[in-house]
Amino acid sequence: MSTSPNDPTPDHNRPPGDNADPQQPAPEQDPTGAQPTPYGYRDAQPSGYSYPGNMNQVSADEKGPAPKEVERAFWLIIAAGVVNLISGVIFSVANPMPGLGGVSTALVLVFAAVALGIYILLAIFIRKGHNWARITAAVLAGLSVLNYLFSLLSASMLEGSDLLQGQEMVTPGPLETILGILVLLLGTAGVVMTFLKPAQPYFRKQAVPGQF
Numbered sequence: 001m002s003t004s005p006n007d008p009t010p011d012h013n014r015p016p017g018d019n020a021d022p023q024q025p026a027p028e029q030d031p032t033g034a035q036p037t038p039y040g041y042r043d044a045q046p047s048g049y050s051y052p053g054n055m056n057q058v059s060a061d062e063k064g065p066a067p068k069e070v071e072r073a074f075w076l077i078i079a080a081g082v083v084n085l086i087s088g089v090i091f092s093v094a095n096p097m098p099g100l101g102g103v104s105t106a107l108v109l110v111f112a113a114v115a116l117g118i119y120i121l122l123a124i125f126i127r128k129g130h131n132w133a134r135i136t137a138a139v140l141a142g143l144s145v146l147n148y149l150f151s152l153l154s155a156s157m158l159e160g161s162d163l164l165q166g167q168e169m170v171t172p173g174p175l176e177t178i179l180g181i182l183v184l185l186l187g188t189a190g191v192v193m194t195f196l197k198p199a200q201p202y203f204r205k206q207a208v209p210g211q212f
Contacts, residue, residue: 038103066127069199076126076190078136080183087179094173119187127195131203134194141191144184167192 066074092108122140125133193199 034202066129067199067202069193069196070129070202071128073193073199074123076121076186076193077119077126080186080190081116081123083179083186084119084183087111087176087183088115090179091176094176116144123190129202134191134203137187137194140190141187144187148184150178195206 018121088108089112094103118140122133122137126137192204
């Protein structure tokens with residue numbers, strides 16, 4: 001029996017899934033790139049859309065590897081803290097406070113350990129690129145230099161004067177003096193490294209991509 005052209009019965013010889021009528025025109029494409037759906041056109045997603053938890057989004061704290069100047073500053077500041085601890089121990093053992101005995105040595109060790117902790121913390125935060133740590137280290141280094149110069153000036157002014165009234169002035173020995181100068185040189189060199197031109201961009205705030 002022949003089939004009428006207007007018969008809605010599907011042709012069994014047509015490949016499965018091919019229900020398109022060859023006489024019907026192809027659906028028009030939206031020039032905006034919208035995708036056709038059974039419920040109408042759906043707007044295309046912009047290419048720069050950020051999905052939640054996008055792994056390609058760089059955090060502001062991820063600044064990449066530290067420059068070599070910052071790495072050198074890190075180790076120089078750590079070395080300054082260690083040498084400062086050694087100098088404090090030697091000075092406390094060689095010059096115990098009268099009447100205190102081992103208590104004076106313990107106090108010096110506590111202060112030296114606290115100072116070492118400050119050195120280490122500043123070095124770690126400098127290595128991570130925190131500008132406040134660099135500024136703090138610079139202020140402390142400047143104060144240390146001024147304190148050392150003031151101590152030298154005071155010692156030269158008090159030596160041979162009548163202010164001591166027969167008391168012996170406690171002065172650091174040659175080894176303590178050398179270690180003290182070494183601490184100043186190491187700490188100052190570490191701070192200077194952080195202010196060199198190649199290290200400057202590392203301490204600037206970096207914006208997250210896609211944010212203004």
